[in-house]
Amino acid sequence: MMAGQEQHRRRVVLFPLPFQGHISPMLHLGALLHARGLAVTVLHTGFNAPDPARHPELGFVPIHEAFPAEVTSPGADIARQLLALNAASEGPFREALASLLRLRGGGGHQADVACAVVDGQCYAALRAAAQLGVPVLALRTDSAATFRSLLAYPRLLDAGYVPVTEERLDEPVPDLEPLRTRDLIRIDGSDADALRRLLARVAGAVLASASGVVFNTSEGIEAPELAAIRRELSRPAFAVGPLHLLSRAPAEQTLRAPDRGCLAWLDARPPRSVLYVSLGSVAAVSRAAFEETAWGLAGSGVTFLWVVRPGSVTGAGDEAPPPLPDGFSEETRGRGKVVAWAPQREVLAHAAIGAFWTHCGWNSTLESVCEGVPMLVQPCFADQMANARYVTHKWGVGMEVGEVIERGRVAEAVAKLMVGEDGARMRERARHLQMQATAATSSAMDSLVQYILSL
Known part of the structure; x- marks a missing residue:
């Protein structure tokens, strides 16, 4: 890890939160x-x-933690899970x-660690780095x-x-427009305390x-x-995204093997004719909502x-x-494909996706x-509510599927977005927002590197 030319580089230490949506942007940044x-x-x-083979240019060192079941259980209360993970x-x-700081580089000099970059949810690691005298930046993987x-x-x-609370759900939040109370960070069913x-x-x-905050976002969409x-922080904030576009990594870091056969299936579909449906790597819905989704897609x-x-x-x-559901595959044969996981970035870039x-x-x-x-939004918890509100009411590039998942409403919303006039207008706004988001240059990243080297 410290051999060859690596001895003469200043070093940055990264620590991602161990979930897919946090690992990928951290490794892109690395x-x-x-x-x-x-x-x-x-x-x-x-x-x-993470898989070290996907990033041979980076060094990987396990911390040898011992997590309780509360951290690793898929059905854990998310708030309690993150508290236990930090502890x-x-x-x-x-x-x-500390062991890395004790390592000796070339000429017997101590390893030259410029700073650590720690996932913003890992508050205990942020604190530990600062206590060791290492300047530390928080990477925010949310908006x-x-x-x-x-x-x-x-x-x-x-x-x-x-x-x-139920009675204040639709109240606008002062100074945080367009957010309503229901759009603030919340995890329904989680322990409130x-x-x-x-x-x-x-x-x-x-x-x-x-010592600073790093955002996976763009000035073009969140200036x-x-x-x-x-204005509020007394330290620098760097908007260095979209990281997945700026990084040379060929694809996202995934914890599941994607079904790449879906790309060939998309190749046989006309432009903008396919609705891509995915609720990510963590969110779960009730069996009733799942079945209503299925029959809404069918209808x-x-x-x-x-x-x-x-x-x-x-x-x-x-x-x-x-x-x-029984009969669903027969009902949708020839126009529907179901996979356990998909190469999402490639799917979204495919001409067939509408x-x-x-x-x-x-x-x-x-x-x-x-x-x-354009998007049909079904936020489930945490930051997803705010993101959905920005998609629908700030940027105007999507619509809500509805808080209650019901097959008739699902079918209507899907058709409206895919073939209706409202969907066409949202598609045009989405193309405009795309130009704003992807107008990123290397200047923000260059500023971040200069700041790191100054620490």
């Missing part, structure tokens, strides 16, 4: 930093460990970083809009906007420990939100590619994809924006 002359070491958990990883991360609402959390708590503690610790760690964050008459992964239906187990039914995780939202694909 590849970009390495391409600009920095040595990069990735400290990582054994749980959901269990703090000590192993601290020791791994700037979401982070702005996180910074506002103490004010929102005092004003009674959070925790979210655990969520409050988690959000307070995440925001507090940035303010107490971070007002970034400007507001910079829409639209051609679709649907990702049905293991664990996507609550209570159905995580070893195999949940069974489709729209994307998405949970509005930030990676999925950004990938759709960067391909000019």
